[in-house]
Amino acid sequence: MDDRTPAQSRVEMTQIVMPSHMNYRGSLFGGIVVQWIDVCAAVSAMRHAGGGNTVTASIDRLDFLSPIHLGDVVILQSQVNYAGRTSMEIGCRVESEDPATGMRRYCTKAYLTFVALDDASRPREIAPLSPETETEKRRYADALRRREERLASRRSLLPR
Numbered sequence: 360m361d362d363r364t365p366a367q368s369r370v371e372m373t374q375i376v377m378p379s380h381m382n383y384r385g386s387l388f389g390g391i392v393v394q395w396i397d398v399c400a401a402v403s404a405m406r407h408a409g410g411g412n413t414v415t416a417s418i419d420r421l422d423f424l425s426p427i428h429l430g431d432v433v434i435l436q437s438q439v440n441y442a443g444r445t446s447m448e449i450g451c452r453v454e455s456e457d458p459a460t461g462m463r464r465y466c467t468k469a470y471l472t473f474v475a476l477d478d479a480s481r482p483r484e485i486a487p488l489s490p491e492t493e494t495e496k497r498r499y500a501d502a503l504r505r506r507e508e509r510l511a512s513r514r515s516l517l518p519r
């Protein structure tokens with residue numbers, strides 16, 4: 360299978376915050392942001408995996424650093440940071456934009472692991488990732504470290 364680059368899985372997704380997205384305190388409901396992150400990352404995963412079925416295996420800790428308001432534009436950007444045999448880490452960055460001023464605010468970033476599945480819903484092999492730029496190489500190394508931590512904590516979750 361030919362290597363793929365992070366750029367080949369890059370996705371930018373834009374949303375407008377509508378009344379149905381709000382929590383009772385008047386800011387964007389966190390669960391909606393998680394849903395948008397999952398969709399954006401899923402498209403990156405599908406691009407890397409060459410289509411077919413992919414599932415979310417895990418989402419790392421999320422911190423929401425600034426509230427997002429009604430009418431704001433939300434911009435999500437994702438790409439594959441690391442690919443293993445059947446799984447891949449996707450990084451997704453979320454910013455909000457005030458349409459009146461154009462000012463952007465960093466809201467959060469997320470790391471998700473997706474697994475590619477075959478027709479029988481078994482993990483299926485994916486292409487290796489070839490990072491090209493210095494940033495992509497740094498992200499690859501960081502993702503490899505996070506993968507080890509994730510798999511160690513997963514082992515502790517499994518029933519004995």
Ligand SMILES: CC(C)(COP(=O)(O)OP(=O)(O)OC[C@H]1O[C@@H](n2cnc3c(N)ncnc32)[C@H](O)[C@@H]1OP(=O)(O)O)[C@@H](O)C(=O)NCCC(=O)NCCS
Binds near residue numbers: 417443472510
């Ligand atoms: C994710 C899932 C396919 C893994 O299946 P599995 O039989 O446990 O697969 P394996 O143990 O062989 O692991 C397959 C790959 O996934 C990775 N993986 C599995 N669970 C993981 C987790 N919780 N976090 C990170 N990576 C994980 C493994 O490291 C392995 O990666 P590699 O091939 O790149 O080395 C399975 O647990 C599943 O179907 N979960 C439900 C997914 C789902 O429905 N998501 C939607 C939200 S509910």
